[in-house]
Amino acid sequence: MRDPEHLGSARALPIMRPATAEPISHGGDLDAARERYPGAPEPWIDLSTGINPIPFPIPNLPAEIWSRLPARSEEEALLAAAAARYRVPYPGMIAAASGTQALIQLLPSLVPTSRVEILGPTYEEHEACWTRQGHRVSVVKDLEQSEGADVVIAVNPNNPTGRVIPVNRLRTVATALASKNGLLIVDEAFIDVLPEAASIASDPPPATIVLRSFGKTYGLAGLRLGFAIAEIPLATRIRAEFGPWAVSGPALRIGKAALSDPRWLAETTARLRSNQQRLDAVLEDAGLTVLGGTPLFRLARHVDAIKLAERLGRHGIHVRSFPREPQWLRFGLPADKLAWDRLAAALLSE
Template sequence: MSAHAPLSSPIAHGGRLDAARRAFPHAPEPWIDLSTGINPNPYLLPVIAPEAWMRLPDEAAFANLDVAARAAYRAPQDSAIVAGAGAQAFIQLLPRVFPAHRVGVLGFTYAEHGACWAANGAKVETVATIEALMGFDVAVIVNPNNPDGRILLPRDLGPLAQEMTRKGGLLVIDESFMDFTPEHSATSLALLEGVVVLRSFGKAYGLAGVRLGFALCAPARAAILRAALGPWAVSGPALAIGAEALADVRWRAAAAAGCAAEAERLDAALARAGFELLGGASLFRLVRHGKAQHWFLRLCEKGVLVRDFPERPIWLRFGLPGSEAAWARLNAALETG
């Protein structure tokens, strides 16, 4: 079926509903987007003061966000936190402000890291082990990994972090999906000069449109990042939303438990349909099936968008349905696939 072609791109992403609608114009509406690892039950937006929309953000707003983020991410006291327009903003910024000749990426993983370093002139190589990253100028590790959920503990990352610091290199640890497993976070390494830890706000809190993310690192690197971002890198409303949400410990704990339970429910539904679980985090599950491309097309015809991988044609990644109605449509699609 040729309808799959319009969804392909050099760097495929989830959330391509506009392309899906063009490729499958007769699919039922509304589409159920399971192609992204975003919490489908978002944090309830707080009341935002009118001045947050009307004025440029002041230092107090950034300071409030810093305090909340520092506590939520368990950042070392002497480390720095830089706020920006999503983790993606830092993924694109790091190669420009910290240029490198050779970049190693622990794969198979999120393609934007390698693409951004390559676009800035680096020779990028995907490797299979942490030890293989030791000889590069820059090492990139997505942790938990997207799409298979692999987790490396701080003690696993420590030797590489120390080596990068010793030789003036850089270890980038992308923790965009770490919010619900904070016990595994490597933010304790952010004090080292050779480490930058990235965090995403939108995924766990279900507010990707807020465009908020953070880089945790040593103060010297933070100063360079802030200078490159310029003033007002985060909007006033995003500062207010982020500060309140990140300080809400009770909500985060409940969301973590809820998403973990929904992930188990998803595992069971996919197993009944004949998929083999390969891994994932609580916000997404990676599965394998010999007819994965058939399933991808069949689900699209039912108005259910999941994430496929041209490089791994027998893999699919499913996000969490956000309502009982969405669950019913997914289960029906899986039964008729």
Template sequence: MAMSLPIHGGDLAAAERRWGKPEHNWLDLSTGLNPWPYALPHLPAESWRRLPGEAEETALRASAAGAYGCAVDQVLAGPGSSALIQAVARSVSPRRVAVVSPTYGEHVAAWKAAGHAVSEVAIPADAAGADVVVLVNPNNPDGRQFTVAEIQALSERFALVVVDEAFADVAPDLSVASHVGAGHVGSGLMVLRSFGKFYGLAGLRLGFCLAAPELLAAVAAQLGPWPVSGPALAIGAAALSDRVWADASRAHLANAAGRLDAVLTKAGLHGLGGTSLFRLVEHPDAGNLYDRLGRAGILVRAFALRPTWLRFGLPGGEAPLRRLEQALT
């Protein structure tokens, strides 16, 4: 790839150091966030002034349980799914861990940092001998999908199966959240959910771990008291209870992803997959294209280990889409 290491998603300061300040504002397509975020509700002043209370925590857990289809005592809220990835890895005694790859790099990093023996496998069938299997569904960055039946079968074979459903809000039929703690099948099943991606509020730092209560207790011990702020509790509870907004957003995002596909295809980029929050494409000169977009003030996601890949998040409207189209062509 004709460039130095790719910039991490969302790091606009690093982008300016590399390419300079753009003539127009940055068009950040590097993160896979909903560019049409949930409208912030009115927050009581007390949510800013005092420590979060049990009532607010319970309200958020109830909203999450309703949205994800599990029981309230199977929900643990944390300060973002990245923090939960690390907490889960620290909550388990040293094991042999297989991470289905290529995928979000923080999984391998977190389990290694916690002292586990980690291997990367292309398919779950290659995880023989592991105690823990970690997979992302739908996968980041290629959108690969695993069915509910496939994940249930894995939970019967391995002591613990961790499923990162950070992008499952746009594909709810893939979720195994309703199966956590369901008897023998699912007792070793743990699901991670991201709030900020689908709701477009990544700065809120809110995520969820869904599992049987005995598994959640060990993760909660790693997070400590008051892991989620009062404002995040209130906003999360309101958003997760708003099913009308969620349904409308899924349809809107699917339409926007289709329009992005048309622009990428017209520019000669070969689609490899993705979700309705991001698209992965391949191009033999991806490194130079990444650099050209950066000079135009458009940041996309590149991959050091896959130098022909680029990932595009959704432009937030007609004008950003046309700006991307012009820069590509």
């Protein structure tokens, strides 16, 4: 990147490319699953995402919140709660958006055409969004391969492998990028249920943007809420790009309540970790090899993963498969005893 003012200068417009790529397959598409397996029993069990199956309880909301524009004070209250939750020194270092996907789509437009290295395999929207904006994008297997990049992107913990990069290693990369006006993006979508020391968000180094997802850990993905954390000038610029009312009034209110409830998060983290161990046992009993993941999802290998996914589909259970890694399957956590029993039975069926 050659912008001498780094990301605090006037917006540099990238070369636009036509969006001709095929849509990326994601988890959660039950419409497609029902169409493919019309005879599957209802209700479907969706294990194709890494979303907490037991969500934060939605507080009572005043009726007026649906009929008026969000107030600035409500956004400030959310940012203050996010700063406290993520241990960020100043709320001004945070920009809120309608989900981290919106931020992933925005960031490639904030820098000149650059060489981008993404640590992968990982969440494919990073690669798609930067490629669509005309950047030169490569996926690399380790950070040592990214030394010549202008922009480095790491999902930490990684989706779907669960690999965790130590914070000190990320700081080393950020320092090298800052020396040449580069940028490090750390996507911490699944880090809420890991130890706090795993996150770089509390003290992001220069030339670094940290993304935090709300909906996954709090089980409210439909709310659409996410955050970018960076030094104040960069966070201010991101907020300016979205303009006023970037987050809905209900999301501001619910997000603040959830982020201000450490007891709920602690109890949820303990439950998720226990269920992670339970899911590992269920998968291993069915002949799968658990490769990794996080407390919100598990990645497993099976020699006939494609056939196994089809068998589960016929039983009304949706899991995530990976065309680039045909022996991989990702499993989210079942929500209740019925879902656990149905999964165990379907895995062992013929």
